Amino acid sequence: MAIIDDARKGIITDEMKKISLIEKISPEKVRKRIVEGKIMLIRNEKYPSKKIVAIGKGLTTKVNINIGTSSEVVNLDMELEKVKIANKWGDTLMDLSTGGDLDLIRREIIKHSELPVGTVPVYQVFIESFKHKSGGAYFTEDDLLNTIEKHLKDGVAFMTIHAGLTKDLAIRALKSNRIIPIVSRGGDMIAGWMIHNNSENPYRKNWDYILEMFKQYDAVISLGDALRPGATGDAHDEFQIGELLETARLVKSALEKGVQVMVEGPGHVPLNEIAWDVKLMKKLTGGVPYYVLGPLPIDVGAPYDHIASAIGAAIASASGADLLCYLTPAEHLSLPTVEQVEEGAIAYRIAAHAGDIVKLGKKVxxxxxxxxxxxxxxxxxxxxxxxxxxxxxxxxxxxxxxxxxxxxxxxxxxxxxxxxxxxxxxxxx
Amino acid sequence: MAIIDDARKGIITDEMKKISLIEKISPEKVRKRIVEGKIMLIRNEKYPSKKIVAIGKGLTTKVNINIGTSSEVVNLDMELEKVKIANKWGDTLMDLSTGGDLDLIRREIIKHSELPVGTVPVYQVFIESFKHKSGGAYFTEDDLLNTIEKHLKDGVAFMTIHAGLTKDLAIRALKSNRIIPIVSRGGDMIAGWMIHNNSENPYRKNWDYILEMFKQYDAVISLGDALRPGATGDAHDEFQIGELLETARLVKSALEKGVQVMVEGPGHVPLNEIAWDVKLMKKLTGGVPYYVLGPLPIDVGAPYDHIASAIGAAIASASGADLLCYLTPAEHLSLPTVEQVEEGAIAYRIAAHAGDIVKLGKKVxxxxxxxxxxxxxxxxxxxxxxxxxxxxxxxxxxxxxxxxxxxxxxxxxxxxxxxxxxxxxxxxx
Incomplete structure (x- = not known):
C-alpha cells in the first residue's frame, strides 16, 4: 500500500520505523509529516533499494548523484564504476543516459545500485522517436506513458516529470530576452514537442493517469523545472516563478491522490537569492521536499562548478532544501569521469553537512x-x-x-x- | 605621506586614482572612505608592490594566499613556486614561514611577489627566542619591536598584530571548556608569553610606538584574532567576542593616528552565523575592512577544507567581508604543496566572485x-x-x-x- 495511505490511516509501518531510527526522529513525527507530504520515502514499493532513503522536514540533507551515457560517450563499465562511487557517497542516483541501449543500461544501473534510482523518462521517448521516427518530436503521448510504465516496472523509484511547463510558458520563455531561454534537457524536449505538435504538455494532459501509475508502484514524482534559470542573470524571472506556480498546483493534486511528490529547483541563482528561493518554494507548495540542482551562484566557474555550486547547495540546505543534486567538475563542459563523479559527490556531502549543522543543530x-x-x-x-x-x-x-x-x-x-x-x-x- | 593624511587633507593621490580606475568607483568615494578607514590601500609606502591592492567598501573582494616554510619542511624553491601561483590567482600574499633562514626567505618572497606581502612578526621573535634563548617565551618587548621594524624595512605591507588579546582573556580562554581553547599560532605565542612572563600583551604595552612605526612606512596593521573559534562548537563565545571588543577599541586609536587598520576574523563558524558575524564586526569597528579566514562552516572536511571554507568565504564576502584568507586542501593536515596552493586559490576566487555578484551587482x-x-x-x-x-x-x-x-x-x-x-x-x- 502507498506509504501516504498507511500514514493517513495512522499506521506506523516498518519503513517509517527505519526512517525514525536512521534520522533520530520520532516515528510519529515521520508518520505525521508523510501525511502532510513534508517527508517522503524515495522508493519503488515493488523494488525497494538496499539503502532506505527518506527526505524532508527534520531529516538530514541528502545528495543525488547523476550518471549516465551520452550520445557521444557510451561506456557501461565506466557508468557502473560511477554507481560504486554513488553507493559510497550518495543517497540517490539518477540514470540520465542518452546513448547506447537505454533499457539495458538502466537495468544494469538499478541492479548495481544500493540507492533509489531516478530517471527522466522523456529522454528515452525522445531519443527513440529521433532514431526510429526521423525526429524527436514524433513520439506519441502513449509512447511517453508506456516508457514511464516500463521504468516503473524496472524498479525506478523517482522520475523527473516536467509537468509544470505549459505551452504558453514555454513559448514565452523561448521568445524572451533571457540570456539562455532553456537549459533543462528534458524540459527542452517537452517544450519542442508541444510547439511542434501544437499541443499542451503531454504530462499535463495525462496527469491523472500518471498519478495512477506512480501510485501503483508507490514511486515518487519529481516535478522538473524546465524553465530553471541557466544564468544568474535569468534567476527568479517570470518564467521560473510562473512554472513554480503551476508546479505547486500539481503538488496539491498529487498529494490528494496519495502520490509522493517533490519539486525540483534551480540552477543558476545569485547567492543572496538562494535562501528565499527555498522559502518561496516551501510556502507555495505547502512544504513538500525540495530537490535543487546546486544552486550555482556564478556562471564562470567551470571546471570547478562542483565547488561553486557547493556554496549554493550549502545555503539551500541550511534554508530547508532536502535533496541536493550534485554537480561535477565536468559540468558545462563534458560527461564526467569516474574521478570527477567522486569529486562532485564529496563536495556535496560537505555542502549537505554544512547545511545540516544549521537545520538539525547539535544532533548533527x-x-x-x-x-x-x-x-x-x-x-x-x-x-x-x-x-x-x-x-x-x-x-x-x-x-x-x-x-x-x-x-x-x-x-x-x-x-x-x-x-x-x-x-x-x-x-x- | 600616509594615505589617510592625504585623504583627510582632501588630496586625491595617484594611488587613489588608480584604485578608482581598477575598481570602477569615483576617486572622491575612494578618498572619502579612506578618511573613514572603510577603504585601505594595502601597501608599504617605501616598497610599493607591483599590483595595486585596495580593499573595503564598494571594492571587489580580495583573496589572500598564505605560504611559507615550517620547522618540518623548508624548501625555498617550492615556496617561490607558490609565489608564482599567488601572483597569478591572489591579491595579497602572507609569508608564514617558521623554518629555515627566516630573513632570507622573507626577502626572497617579497622580491618575487607582485602582491603586497604580509607577515606575523611574532613567529620570528618566538622562534629566535626558542632557538637562541632556550625557550619561546624569553623574547623581550624590544625583540618584538625590532622585528616589526625589520619587516617594515624589508618592505612588508601588512602584519598580523595580536593586540586585541588581553592576558585576562587569554587565561580565561585557556582554562575554559572550549573544545579547542586556542588555534591561532601567533595568538598562542603571545598568550604563552604573557602567562610565562606574568605580563600584559607586549603589543598592547607598546601600542603607540607600534602605530608610529607603521605610520612611518604607511603600512597596514591587521589586528589578529588570537581567540578565533577553531571548532564550530566554539563560535561566537565570550572569548571571540571579548577579543573583538578589544580589537574594535584599538581600531579607533589606529585611525585617530592615521594608521590604516583592518581586523581579522574567524575561523570555524556555523553557516547561519557567518552573515551576522560580518555585520557585528562592521558595526563594532565602524566599518574598517574585515579579513576572514574562511570561515569554515564544518570541522570534518579535511582534506577538502578549501571547498568547505569556500562556502563560508562566499557568504562572508556577500555579507561585507573584504579580504578572504584562503585555505588549501592541506589545511589541518600538512603544509600545502604547490598544487594545493593553486586549488585553494581558485576555490577562493570563486567564493570572492560569488560574494561580489551580491555586493557589487551588474558591474561584476x-x-x-x-x-x-x-x-x-x-x-x-x-x-x-x-x-x-x-x-x-x-x-x-x-x-x-x-x-x-x-x-x-x-x-x-x-x-x-x-x-x-x-x-x-x-x-x-
Missing part, C-alpha cells in the same frame, strides 16, 4: 565536535579516521613524510595546541 | 552574463576562454576527445540549447 554537529576534540588533543589518528574522507586525509597528512613531531608539517614544533596550554597549566598547578 | 555580473551568452549560443571557444580557468576548462571539454557535434559530450545531439529553440523559430517565421 556531534560529528564536528568529536573531530575538533581529537584535533585539539593532537590525537592525529583518531582525528583523521573521523574525517569525511580518512583515506585521502591520511595521504595529505603524510605527503611530506610522517611528521617527526606531535604536530603536523604546517606548524611543526610551534603548534598552537601545545605551547600556551603548557604555560597555563604551570600557573594552574 | 557582466562577466557571468558574457559567459552565459556564449554558453547559450554554443560558442564553445569563446565561452571557455572567458571562464575562470580556460586552460583547465579546455582539458575537461576534450577529455573524451573533441565532441563531434556542436554540443558537448554530456548532451551530445540532444543539447537543450538547440532543439526547442529550432521549433519556436519555425512558428515565429
Amino acid at each position: 554537529r556531534n560529528w564536528d565536535d568529536v573531530v575538533s576534540y581529537y584535533r585539539g588533543k593532537l590525537e592525529w589518528e583518531k582525528m583523521i579516521s573521523s574525517l569525511i574522507d580518512p583515506e585521502r586525509a591520511m595521504k595529505v597528512y603524510t605527503q611530506f613524510g610522517k611528521p617527526k613531531v606531535r604536530a603536523c608539517t604546517m606548524c611543526g614544533g610551534y603548534c598552537p595546541m601545545m605551547w600556551a596550554m603548557e604555560q597555563v597549566r604551570k600557573i594552574s598547578d | 555580473r557582466n562577466w557571468d552574463d558574457v559567459v552565459s551568452y556564449y554558453r547559450g549560443k554554443l560558442e564553445w571557444e569563446k565561452m571557455i576562454s572567458s571562464l575562470i580557468d580556460p586552460e583547465r576548462a579546455m582539458k575537461v571539454y576534450t577529455q573524451f576527445g573533441k565532441p563531434k557535434v556542436r554540443a558537448c559530450t554530456m548532451c551530445g545531439g540532444y543539447c537543450p540549447m538547440m532543439w526547442a529553440m529550432e521549433q519556436v523559430r519555425k512558428i515565429s517565421d
